[in-house]
Amino acid sequence: MASVHSMPNLRDPNRIFVIGHVNPDTDAIASAMGYAWLLQERDGANAVAARSGAINRQTSWVLRELNLEPPLLFNDASPRFDSVMRRLDTVTPERPLSEAWAILNRTGGIAPVVNPDGTPYGLITGKSLFNFLSRHMGPHPRYKDMTMAELLEIPCKEAAETDIARYSATTRIRDVIRRLLRDEVDEFWVLDDNKRYLGICRQRDLLDPPRLKIILVDHNESQQALGSLDEAELIEILDHHRLGNPTTHEPIRFTVDVVGSTSTLVSELIEDAGLSAPPELAGLMLAGLLSDTLVMTSPTTTERDHQAADRLARWAFVWGAPLEGETIQGFGEKVLAAGTGLASRDPLDVVTTDMKQYETGNTRFAIAQAEVSDLYELNDYLEPLRDALQELRERRSLDFAMLMVTDVVQGDSRLLMVDAPAVLEELPYRPLADGTRLATGVVSRKKQLLPVVFSLLED
Numbered sequence: 001m002a003s004v005h006s007m008p009n010l011r012d013p014n015r016i017f018v019i020g021h022v023n024p025d026t027d028a029i030a031s032a033m034g035y036a037w038l039l040q041e042r043d044g045a046n047a048v049a050a051r052s053g054a055i056n057r058q059t060s061w062v063l064r065e066l067n068l069e070p071p072l073l074f075n076d077a078s079p080r081f082d083s084v085m086r087r088l089d090t091v092t093p094e095r096p097l098s099e100a101w102a103i104l105n106r107t108g109g110i111a112p113v114v115n116p117d118g119t120p121y122g123l124i125t126g127k128s129l130f131n132f133l134s135r136h137m138g139p140h141p142r143y144k145d146m147t148m149a150e151l152l153e154i155p156c157k158e159a160a161e162t163d164i165a166r167y168s169a170t171t172r173i174r175d176v177i178r179r180l181l182r183d184e185v186d187e188f189w190v191l192d193d194n195k196r197y198l199g200i201c202r203q204r205d206l207l208d209p210p211r212l213k214i215i216l217v218d219h220n221e222s223q224q225a226l227g228s229l230d231e232a233e234l235i236e237i238l239d240h241h242r243l244g245n246p247t248t249h250e251p252i253r254f255t256v257d258v259v260g261s262t263s264t265l266v267s268e269l270i271e272d273a274g275l276s277a278p279p280e281l282a283g284l285m286l287a288g289l290l291s292d293t294l295v296m297t298s299p300t301t302t303e304r305d306h307q308a309a310d311r312l313a314r315w316a317f318v319w320g321a322p323l324e325g326e327t328i329q330g331f332g333e334k335v336l337a338a339g340t341g342l343a344s345r346d347p348l349d350v351v352t353t354d355m356k357q358y359e360t361g362n363t364r365f366a367i368a369q370a371e372v373s374d375l376y377e378l379n380d381y382l383e384p385l386r387d388a389l390q391e392l393r394e395r396r397s398l399d400f401a402m403l404m405v406t407d408v409v410q411g412d413s414r415l416l417m418v419d420a421p422a423v424l425e426e427l428p429y430r431p432l433a434d435g436t437r438l439a440t441g442v443v444s445r446k447k448q449l450l451p452v453v454f455s456l457l458e459d
């Protein structure tokens with residue numbers, strides 16, 4: 001039996017991964033799951049929702065409420081051995097060579113010899129057979145008189161080549177391709193996490209491994225995408241953020257619209273298709289929308305978001321569903337509450353969970369956002385959070401790092417910065433004695449804070 005992988009199996013070349021940004025928030029998870037569902041339901045596509053990073057506290061609360069499983073964890077799009085291996089038929093070492101011979105004829109010249117416990121023993125190939133025959137048949141008097149039938153009675157282990165390179169199914173081909181191409185042998189073992197046989201890979205299959213098909217939702221910048229995006233086939237982007245998209249070779253479907261959440265866009269596409277999302281999925285997208293818009297109070301909120309909230313509520317709040325009897329406002333407040341608070345959280349977790357990385361000119365920086373229901377809560381954690389920001393800055397070799405702590409009740413934020421360049425002293429937010437700044441009425445990193453930061457840095 002093959003082990004259950006934490007990574008998705010990549011064998012189906014038509015499979016499409018729908019994935020949100022790294023450090024996924026609720027909208028990134030919800031829009032990936034919602035859009036994957038639409039692609040299956042409307043187009044019959046083999047679409048799978050994925051995520052790049054851990055589920056945050058708010059999303060995990062929402063998924064639990066709705067009895068939904070989180071999407072597949074998928075951090076890197078570079079082709080791996082499991083995308084090119086073939087699960088060829090096997091024999092055990094003690095079985096007669098005749099059985100290997102039968103397999104050789106069906107596989108085009110390879111018979112994997114696998115121990116009863118599933119670990120690899122060796123490979124029988126045309127070359128290993130020749131070596132075996134010349135080793136034994138040549139000068140050896142006993143073998144001289146052997147018939148073909150007798151020869152085929154010899155145990156497989158005698159004719160197998162055992163010095164065969166072994167690779168893990170989840171190893172990136174890119175990381176070992178140079179060494180591999182220098183190897184004399186044409187075939188390799190592909191093993192699971194328990195070092196058991198999964199399949200065989202041939203050298204020639206590694207030169208042009210199939211690219212993974214990827215749809216990005218809720219982001220369009222490579223820096224916020226899963227690793228090795230340039231090695232994948234990017235087929236579509238569905239988003240509501242500023243542009244910073246990667247270049248592509250082929251034209252792709254590209255939708256970036258000024259609405260409060262990507263879940264809003266997905267709900268519109270579902271409606272356009274004449275469909276309605278299942279209650280659980282509708283509830284999840286509603287949570288994504290309410291989270292991104294802070295229950296429709298963020299300045300990013302548009303009329304279309306209000307319509308989307310009504311639409312999603314109509315699908316989600318039905319009888320017998322997990323959210324039966326809820327209201328948009330009531331559900332929204334619970335969603336926000338599930339993600340707020342600094343008290344129970346590790347400071348490094350606070351500055352990395354909802355962190356986004358940006359680059360302009362020669363400046364690389366990160367802005368993390370955390371939500372609280374009372375800004376004074378921040379005062380108790382200022383020093384540990386500053387240390388955590390510093391650690392984040394060093395780990396990622398950034399020029400500076402910023403934490404935006406947003407009071408989701410009052411609609412204000414406080415900004416905490418480490419190593420901010422001098423130009424950011426011009427930030428139009430009131431400096432406080434403790435070195436933070438109070439940004440009154442600022443709740444949106446994307447729409448309010450980021451444009452100001454960029455305009456100062458680019459001046």
Ligand SMILES: [Mn+2]
Nearest residue numbers: 027218261262
């Ligand atoms: Mn979003």
